[in-house]
Amino acid sequence: MKHFKTISEYCQAIGIDAPQHPHFDIRNFEDNMGKVVESMPAFRHEFYSIAIKADGGGKAITGHHSDFPEGVTIFFNSPFQILSWDIVPNWTGYYIVLSQDFLASSHYYDRLLDDFPFLKIDESIPFEIDQQDLPEIIGIYQRIHQEYHSDHEDKFQFIQVYVLQLLHQIKRLFQKNVNHEVANEQIRSADLKLLSRFQKLIKTSFYPDAQLETFANLHSPSYYAGLLNIHPNHLNAVVKSITGKTALNHIHNHILKLAKAELLQTNKNVKEIAYSLHFEAPNNFSAFFKKNTKTTPGAYRKKGE
Template identity: 35%
Template sequence: MSVMENVTDFYKKLPDHAPTCVPLESSGMGHINIFARDTCSAASPYSRRDFYKVSLIIGTGKIFYADKWVQIDRPAVLFSNPFVPYSWEIQSKEQSGWYCLFTEAFIQHSERVNSLQDSPLFKIGANPIFFPDEAQIDEISSIYQKMIREMQSTYAHKYDILRSYLHLLIHEALKADPAANFSSYSNGSTRVSGLFVELLERQFPIDSPGFTLQLKTPTDFAQSLSVHVNHLNRSVKEITGKTTSEHIAARIAKEARALLLHTDWSVSEIAYSLGFEYPSYFTLFFKKHTGTSPSQVRHSNI
């Protein structure tokens, strides 16, 4: 399974959300869509996606990030980063608002902009939750409603307008007060360790030589979980008895052996798909962790 849910997977899970008059973009323009939150589920599990989300949450609940959570007790704007797993648990029956999902390609199309990962709202470690006042809620709601109307229009340049509305939405949210009071779990180490193992496993199996492993180091996982790498290392060691690096190396070696035995990919293709810059680095890694070479495994079927 891929490390991230993509836009197509999102619509498979929610077929009633699938665009009808607006097809998925496959021409390099990216993708955008806007929805009302009145059909949101009672709880959404930890997940990583290939799209960003900006949500106006009207209703109470909790948002969970790694070993911390924040109480949503009034209308809030949430900026969801595809590289940071989070979950949502509702508390009030009444849930409303809107959300916009979009890919980075949509924002960057026809624009010279830096990665959203460098923005103050979407970069890893940034505060993703803001609490607008009543006037800001009205303004943000109005922007979402205009975006929905534009999505349904036949205007040739509507994506340019939607891109402008999205920028305006982001700037309006920036005017709101950021969330300040995050709470921590008493069993934070257990939660962080569990999320690490989940993220590690979700990268496998690798089903295409064109795929490149995204999370390869403890720092990669720490950034994705929005925790300090030292905290991640301590938590994983405390709960599992093994270091973060040991878990990563063992899982990559296991996947490498499976690919050598069950695919016809070249050693170079396997090396690149597992994130190694050079096949020679992969060979040294494999020998160190298995005691044999890639070619020996492939030819002897051991």
């Protein structure tokens, strides 16, 4: 899966001109049509995008939200979220792209995710708005677009204010148009599926005949997050919110279960068990086991005899 660290890399990959600024960009979809890749397979990037589709066919998929509205639609992309699209080249509307550096440039965005939770990776739900609400939103995008392409030295000071205005306007529409009970149920369902897939991956990765990636670190939540195509922080947040335990706790608990079974039911020595459980050295395994059980592997085996 492709991963774009900069806005410039992203623009090049989707077939449009480079941005004028490395940390902020605004486009109208009309200018992109005829240039942009119409069918984009799953990818990730490291910035926020806030868009409004005034008209056009096809759909964009963000995270697990595959039900893309057909009408006037506001939708979001968050850092490290999986994205894809398959569109008809007739879209109208606008989008802005914000890097972490742009957000850090102003105190307006110090509480971004607290003030505007619809930007969170697990809550960025695309939603449809009434046609009568379109002019207000489009007007803000147009002001940003005009300022961005101006020669004013202080244009980004104005853009920061306009972006804040846009976020507040979208927040009002989000609260008006999104059924929060349905949205929360969708998020809960997706989180439970993610937890189940994570737990299954832990088990299957430790199978003796498991086909593993080169240099796979089966003790690291980041390894499983990579297989699940999500950010490690998101994986940990979801797992902990449902189970009360961290992703690392789940991995360690599984390793302990396997270790105890090996010690009690096989004749393998500690060295063999350590390497079968993907520890770099027997001493690391012994230290891990003692830390989590308050006894050594040898003492545990002897006690169970």
